[in-house]
Amino acid sequence: MSPVRTASGPAEAAVPTAATTAPPRPRHRAWPRLPWPRPKKAAGQIALLVVAALLAAHVFAGMTMLALREPWRPDERPGVAATRLSTVARLLDAAAPAERDGLLRAAAQGLPTLRIAPWDGTAPSAGQGTAEEEIGRHPLIERLRDGFGRALPVTDLSPNHDRGSTGLLQIGITTPAGARLRAVLPDDFPRPPAQGPIIFTFVFLGVSLTLLSFWATRALTAPLAGLAAAAEAFGTAEEPPPLPKRGPEEVLALARALDRMRTRLLRLLDDRTQMLAAISHDLRTPITRLRLRAEFIEDERAREMTLRDLDQMNGLVESALSYVRDGQGTPGEGETTLIDLASVVQTVCDGFSDIGAAVSLERTRHVLVRGRPDDLQRAITNLVDNAVKYGGGARLVMGPAGSGDRPGVAVEVLDDGPGIPDAERSAMLQPFVRGDRARNLDAASGFGLGLSIVLAIVEGHGGRLRLENRPGGGFCARIELPLAAGRSGETGAGKAA
Template sequence: MKPDHKTCSNTFPRLGLTTQIVTLASLSVLFGMVLMIAAALLFLDPPDEQESPAYGVARVAEAVHFVRAANDPVAIESSLSSLRNSGIPVELVPLTSLTLLAKPARHVPLTTKLARRQLGVLRDVTLLHGVGYGAAPPTQIIVQVDGERALVFDDVPRLDFWPMVVKPTMVFLFLILILGVLLSIYAARAIIRPLSEMARAATAFGRSPGAQEPLGRRGPKEIVQVADALNEMQARIRALLDDRTRMLAAISHDLRTPLTRLRLRSDRIGQVEMRAAMQRDIDQVSRMLDETLDYLRDDTKAEQPARIELASLLETICCDFADVGHAVSFEGPPRLVCEGRPRALSRAVTNVVENAVKHGTQVVVSLDTTIEGVIAIEVADDGPGIPQALQARALEPFVKLDQARSAGGFGLGLSIAQEIMKKHEGGIALMPNTPRGLRVRLSLPSQSAVPAVMPAKVA
């Protein structure tokens, strides 16, 4: 007993597409944060404590406090020397040596601005603005000690801003690239591939024997639901086609018995003209039934592809029509081997030639291999032709044109040929013939041609 698809789906629940994408995005962000922290710990060198702006601000504040509290000039000079040795240039100068700046300095480094801002919020530190000492570089910081003195710091330890930003940014972008590739791989495998398989299965449905297999139930929950719906739809379509074929076959079988009785009874009619007219009508009804069943019969799928000597097949068809009095000739190479279904191709060409001999007196069947990409079988007649506006309708099933080419039957000959050529991955086209008539081209893909094997020479 085969397992039910719905039962399997309930036993093993699947996550929805939205849930999978949100979960994947969240895990990607979390994983990216973990990688960023790991990369910062492993690859980014931590800054030296003495190279940070916070360290410089603390030393400046300590120096101001020490100078205010100390009374010994030697101790003050010793403290300032120690500060200079640590990389912070500082001088204790009188306030009278400071000069007013005509305009504020431009291009002040960001770390100097941060240091001034941090010193400005300290309660017992007084920054002097608009004044300078000596050359007054942009990084200079002046702090008032008392009413007579000030400490001048030409610079505070700082980090180079761009190297500090660019290195983590490059690492972060590299991690984002990796996560983007992982997300793309997931999207390709979990979403795009099942959708592509569905598109291929929908295109091949009804054209190849492999299309009978149900679609695989892989991917997120929504894609599985679509696959189940498509499988159910294909099953319904097959059931409808089977029911239609069985119904028409039963009707045909039921009609053949009274048609046979009518044929026997018509033979007893004494009037020759009436007997001939009735027999023509009976033959026409029989042909219509056979034509309909031929269109509905699906035996082309059961026929396995094989090697066909196409030139010989076309010559045989032409000879069969010539034997019953039709002017049908063949033009083309003496030999061409290709892959296909022999009975189906013979049926397609025969239908087209039958349609041609009904409306033309001269019919030429040609085989052309010079057209790029296709093997062309052309059936040309000298009949009235079909107007270009009605050529598309002529290929539709159960369509009878009102023009000169309409005759008894349901108009299924070209439709049957078109379905057969589609199953061979080819096509059919209607074109005007020169100087008059219609030319029908049946095309096969050139890949179906098989190279001819030359016989070995006997020594």
Template sequence: MRLFGFFHLKGIGGQIAALVVASIIALHLILTLSFLISRPDRVEPPPDGAHQLANAALLLGSAEPGERPRLIADVKRAFPKLEIEELAPGAALIVDDGDGQHLHGMRWRLGHQYKVAALAPNADAHRVGITLPDGSMIAGRVDPGPRQPRFWGGPWMMTLLFVLISVTMLGLWAAYALAKPLSSFARAAEGFSLDGTAEPLPERGPEEIRSVARALNRMQERIARLMSDRTKMLAAISHDLRTPITRLRLRAEFIEDETNRRRMLIDLDQMRTMLESVLSLLRNDRKVEAVTLVDIASTLQLIADQFADMGHTVHYEGPAQATAVARPDDLHRGITNLVENAVRFGAEVTIRLDVSGTKLTIDVEDDGPGISDERKEAMLEPFVRGDDARNMDDTAGFGLGLSIARAIALAHGGELSLHDRTPHGLIVRMQLPVWQQPRLAA
């Protein structure tokens, strides 16, 4: 492993390290620019009028009353722009309602013993009156000067705000750059199909992400090739077995013993049915039927009528019309498998449909012996047959009906589950969404 392999820009670690370094450099540049703008090392400007008047008031307030006329004269000569003067006691003053920033600064500098107010004699709006601690009053002209920037308007606050926004945006970008490939992996896994219609995952991004995408695409290719080889092999075996089964059936017709002939024909029919069931399960893995708007209620009523015509007691309970987006042939096949299992073990079967919000529920109920709780999950797997209570006829099925129905439910974005019926029997519940995005495979 290279010493600086971590900082390889094609990898996730290198990109994160580069992002941190770039953020530090950008922060230093911003701080340097703020320093050059604010220049805390430059010479302070001379005090303004408010500062000079406040210092004069402190000087006069600490002096003896007899010394104040001389001090006022000295201040006038030193700072003629202040136009400082001592006001006579009880002089009529006009106090302005304005309260500028310079008055706040003077009050803070003088303290609570001095009272500061803005005076407005004639048209001069910049005169300020100060009451000394002993009650004497002085007045002077104050130029408010330039307004000092507030803390949140200064360069330091702007720097902090810019750093916060920059770090937040960089963090969001990094999170998006790392989470987007993971979302692509999830979509690719959900849309994986064995018919080759799914697009391969794009191999872009950091080196680690590209390696994972490349491995996922190869895995999908191997799975599809394996399933295709399995289907072809079993289809060839089924095709090759049909011919000897047919020959055996023809030879069985010449057996004189009626009992032996009937048993042999039953065994041959069972072998043929088993081959067709296996091929049907394999075709369901590869078949992709387009979704369309289907009247679920009419489909269930049709299935109930078909089984009733064959002499079974099958009822439909539910709304007269209920539409949903589904694959019509697959749905018909899945419900038919469930009803076939129900009429095999029960005397009376009920198909119930309930639509609530964005989900529809199809229940196939029978009054048979039911299935034990520890066997319910295993019954949904292929080639798993019922327990002793439900195995009344060993030649009746091959354990594929529920697994095919479950695969169809999953392909529709739903689920299939088994429940007990009161007082006895089984409820097979298929829950499907009313509206769904097209999915390629279960």
């Protein structure tokens, strides 16, 4: 990511905010704001979510219970009517014959929906036997006999036994003691409690509340995911996503703090680059003058030592400046393009083969990555140079990397050198740390910036650098980069020209 310069000075940088980096979005009609105040704190929004879910659950359950409640007139329920009629039949059966008329009148007044009345024992003549057998299998009659507790003859008194048109069951009852009465029952089956609707109601309630909770929780955590993506993309070749403008007050405060921190970091990086560039430019002139003066030293050994010291000074300045430039990018040189990574790897191999180094490309994949060609070539060159320097040669292998949702490509640089101890591997990625620390600076050929530059370039392209000792001996430096587009293909092993 290249810092953006402002008119106030070259050393100042302004962070790209959501308004400057994100493409203009089409304007939509804004939704009207809710009339009730919404909590601004995350704790208040979570508490509101919990209370709203509980309230919705109680309201929904209450409405369901109200819809499935028992009717206000229980006499209209078939089971209740059959049970009460069996009670009246037991009372008449146990009462004296002289008291039965009074009991019937009292039962008729107390239970008007049953239409209880005396019965003389006459019944419709057509199909009487068949009708009695049919009415005996009716669930209400079975409930009536169960309530009476003994055998109870029941006669169907419906006209022509047509009960479907009236929806009523007219029956005559003769008790074992000789008491007779007639009554009217609703021609319906006694239904068990409505368990199916209750179960469906609670299942639907649980599923809907679960989905609502997931949706509300995601709405609360979406700004946090945006912050994480913006922080992850900072300092890479990817365009940073805009910071969230809505959400809890804590998230908005964190977004503002991240925006200010990003501005300070970019300004700090730009100041460091400018400072090192100025130092490099200012030191080149006195180093050149010292080199010219050293040519006139008569003592040959003193002249060689002086020129070598000057070369080391110039190399140190150039390496430090290259580390900052390649790691962070310089203004105007941060443009990324689509690159055929196989051609970059082949170019590096050809360069080393031309000077007689034992470098070969064993397998390649023609894939496209997005990045800066010079930086990627510099990173691969540094790894190959280390392999040649410490392992006597290098073998390069390209293959797939990453996962299914984010495929990538890997470039492995293999050598047969001594490798790096596990305890020192992470330190090797720090600037100015060399693998040959036991040697003095006079005998060293580098300044410990090669792997640091590779790490900065790879991370700047959204990739990853892995350093591993090979099980059979040797060392493996692996660069993993995300794919940009296109499909990959493999070619056979071949020696670099």
